[in-house]
Amino acid sequence: MTAGATRGMWVIARYTFRECARRRVTVVVPVLSAIFLALYGLGVHFAFEAAHGTTRAAGGLVDTHALVGATLVGLAMFAILFLGAVFAVFLTFNTVRGDAETGSLQTLVVRPLSRPALLAGRFLGAGMLCGVYVFVMYLVAVAITGRIGDWWPHPLLLPGAALVGAVVIVAALSVLVSVYLTAIPSGIVVLMLYLAGLLAGLLGQIGDALSLSNLQTTGRYIAFVVPFEALYQQGLNSLTSGMTGLARVIVQLGPFGGAQDFGSWLWLYCLGYLLAVAALATWSFARRDL
Amino acid sequence: MAPLLEVRDLAKRYRATDALRGVSLRVEGASLVGLLGPNGAGKSTLVKICCGLVHPTSGEVRVAGHAPGTPEACAAIGYLAELFRFPPWLSADEVLRLHQELAGSRGGAEERSALLELVGLGYAAGRRVGEMSKGMQQRLGIAQALIGSPPLLLLDEPTSALDPAGRRDVRDLLVELRARGTSVLLNSHLLSEVELVCDRVVIIDAGRVVAEGDPGRLARAGGVEIETASGIRHFPDAGRDDIPGLVARLVAEGERVYEVRQVRSTLEDVYLEVVTPQEGR
Ligand SMILES: Nc1ncnc2c1ncn2[C@@H]1O[C@H](COP(=O)(O)OP(=O)(O)O)[C@@H](O)[C@H]1O
Ligand SMILES: [Mg+2]
Numbered sequence: 001m002t003a004g005a006t007r008g009m010w011v012i013a014r015y016t017f018r019e020c021a022r023r024r025v026t027v028v029v030p031v032l033s034a035i036f037l038a039l040y041g042l043g044v045h046f047a048f049e050a051a052h053g054t055t056r057a058a059g060g061l062v063d064t065h066a067l068v069g070a071t072l073v074g075l076a077m078f079a080i081l082f083l084g085a086v087f088a089v090f091l092t093f094n095t096v097r098g099d100a101e102t103g104s105l106q107t108l109v110v111r112p113l114s115r116p117a118l119l120a121g122r123f124l125g126a127g128m129l130c131g132v133y134v135f136v137m138y139l140v141a142v143a144i145t146g147r148i149g150d151w152w153p154h155p156l157l158l159p160g161a162a163l164v165g166a167v168v169i170v171a172a173l174s175v176l177v178s179v180y181l182t183a184i185p186s187g188i189v190v191l192m193l194y195l196a197g198l199l200a201g202l203l204g205q206i207g208d209a210l211s212l213s214n215l216q217t218t219g220r221y222i223a224f225v226v227p228f229e230a231l232y233q234q235g236l237n238s239l240t241s242g243m244t245g246l247a248r249v250i251v252q253l254g255p256f257g258g259a260q261d262f263g264s265w266l267w268l269y270c271l272g273y274l275l276a277v278a279a280l281a282t283w284s285f286a287r288r289d290l
Numbered sequence: 291m292a293p294l295l296e297v298r299d300l301a302k303r304y305r306a307t308d309a310l311r312g313v314s315l316r317v318e319g320a321s322l323v324g325l326l327g328p329n330g331a332g333k334s335t336l337v338k339i340c341c342g343l344v345h346p347t348s349g350e351v352r353v354a355g356h357a358p359g360t361p362e363a364c365a366a367i368g369y370l371a372e373l374f375r376f377p378p379w380l381s382a383d384e385v386l387r388l389h390q391e392l393a394g395s396r397g398g399a400e401e402r403s404a405l406l407e408l409v410g411l412g413y414a415a416g417r418r419v420g421e422m423s424k425g426m427q428q429r430l431g432i433a434q435a436l437i438g439s440p441p442l443l444l445l446d447e448p449t450s451a452l453d454p455a456g457r458r459d460v461r462d463l464l465v466e467l468r469a470r471g472t473s474v475l476l477n478s479h480l481l482s483e484v485e486l487v488c489d490r491v492v493i494i495d496a497g498r499v500v501a502e503g504d505p506g507r508l509a510r511a512g513g514v515e516i517e518t519a520s521g522i523r524h525f526p527d528a529g530r531d532d533i534p535g536l537v538a539r540l541v542a543e544g545e546r547v548y549e550v551r552q553v554r555s556t557l558e559d560v561y562l563e564v565v566t567p568q569e570g571r
Binding site: 018 | 342343374380393434
């Protein structure tokens with residue numbers, strides 16, 4: 001990339017930040033996040049209170065404390081990824097065709113910064129924003145859980161990193177889809193893809209629970225087609241990797257039982273996936289009449 | 291030196307429509323070229339190809355010697371699209387600043403305020419685009435196109451949202467830019483606009499150039515009409531210099547002459563003559 005293109009890319013990324021800061025709709029995100037965190041804190045409080053009672057009843061056979069903590073953080077991750085995905089889509093759904101239709105894209109494309117740099121700048125800006133968003137939300141949720149229930153995930157940061165990876169992939173897919181579809185259809189398609197990913201997780205879970213290997217394999221395949229789901233599962237899995245015994249088994253059977261360990265090469269796969277998405281988006285954008 | 295804009299045999303086919311069918315034109319030196327034609331003639335398509343926004347089906351375009359869409363070509367042009375929208379959450383000054391950064395202009399705050407003054411928006415530097423009228427946005431669009439003093443301006447219907455006074459402002463501005471050495475390709479479906487300022491007019495219709503030349507020459511004299519006692523006599527090939535002779539001859543023939551008129555066909559007449567009526571397509 002030439003120096004001019006790199007500079008242009010950062011100008012566009014900063015422009016994306018400013019757009020995010022100035023648009024009134026963006027206020028929705030912090031408000032929703034605050035509401036979610038408040039509710040989550042309340043939930044954590046009551047859940048641990050209830051767990052306190054059961055621990056004694058179960059006679060210490062299961063580490064209920066860890067079970068509750070992991071389940072709560074897992075729930076939070078589910079919600080945070082959802083919020084992050086909506087945020088990512090919101091930042092990118094109009095990147096190409098949506099903005100071309102309103103006439104905002106053309107004034108930028110005719111500047112000497114090259115189309116790939118423009119696309120990269122938009123992706124970079126959106127990816128950084130929603131990546132930071134989900135990571136901060138994850139840390140806050142973990143801190144709430146730790147303060148109220150005195151349970152900390154181990155490893156601490158890996159699940160958050162998995163969320164960041166997942167939401168960055170959603171943003172990349174959304175940029176790609178925006179090359180082909182106008183704003184609203186593009187947003188709908190990406191959110192449907194997101195739902196498809198969740199469904200894959202669910203399929204895998206049912207497959208696990210009923211020992212249906214066809215279903216398990218299908219779920220795994222879909223998770224690779226939309227690897228934000230695989231990353232999310234990996235994150236959940238690492239959440240419980242520090243646990244042992246029955247508690248771990250129970251957590252994995254729980255609402256996030258689909259949590260699979262895809263191995264650390266999943267990160268490499270996701271990197272390759274991102275590069276492929278970027279290449280396809282750049283190629284299609286270069287050929288487009290605006 | 292390569293001409294600022296050279297278009298050769300350019301054709302563009304959108305799925306089912308032939309927007310351009312072999313257009314050639316050149317813009318060089320400090321000149322104001324008007325691209326005139328009815329709606330759907332292909333004017334916007336031509337300009338978008340020159341900016342690298344649209345890919346031609348065939349033909350060749352060179353902007354300052356470079357292929358359109360390359361950084362070198364983009365750096366040589368200032369473009370105002372027919373339909374454009376600046377982010378409503380940016381102020382006028384911020385829009386210009388963004389474009390300065392993208393264009394690599396080092397003009398700084400000085401250039402921005404000078405441009406806002408030039409287009410008559412000096413009072414609205416801090417105003418957000420979302421709170422501007424369409425006319426103000428169009429003025430801002432013109433200022434944006436002028437950032438970095440590009441040698442070639444491509445303006446697509448730059449006065450469509452302006453009132454008559456605003457249109458005159460733009461015309462004056464174009465004349466001033468030409469005096470500073472800028473070349474302008476001005477798209478318009480408004481005859482008056484083109485007729486008043488352009489050095490050269492290219493009329494396109496249904497994707498083809500149908501007439502070309504300087505407006506005065508295109509609107510050539512249309513002969514002489516002389517009203518006599520026996521009716522109006524036409525002399526289609528006669529010009530102003532022929533009038534005394536014609537009158538003397540008629541009088542000598544015993545005619546009584548009441549009125550002599552020199553007929554000028556306006557650019558409008560030429561335009562209506564060369565452009566096929568919509569129904570006829
Ligand atoms: N993106 C597009 N897709 C399909 N047809 C188009 C597109 N843009 C323009 N056209 C068609 O190409 C022709 C020329 O359009 P245009 O260049 O906008 O004309 P003008 O600017 O002279 O009014 C029209 O028939 C128009 O319908
Ligand atoms: Mg047009």
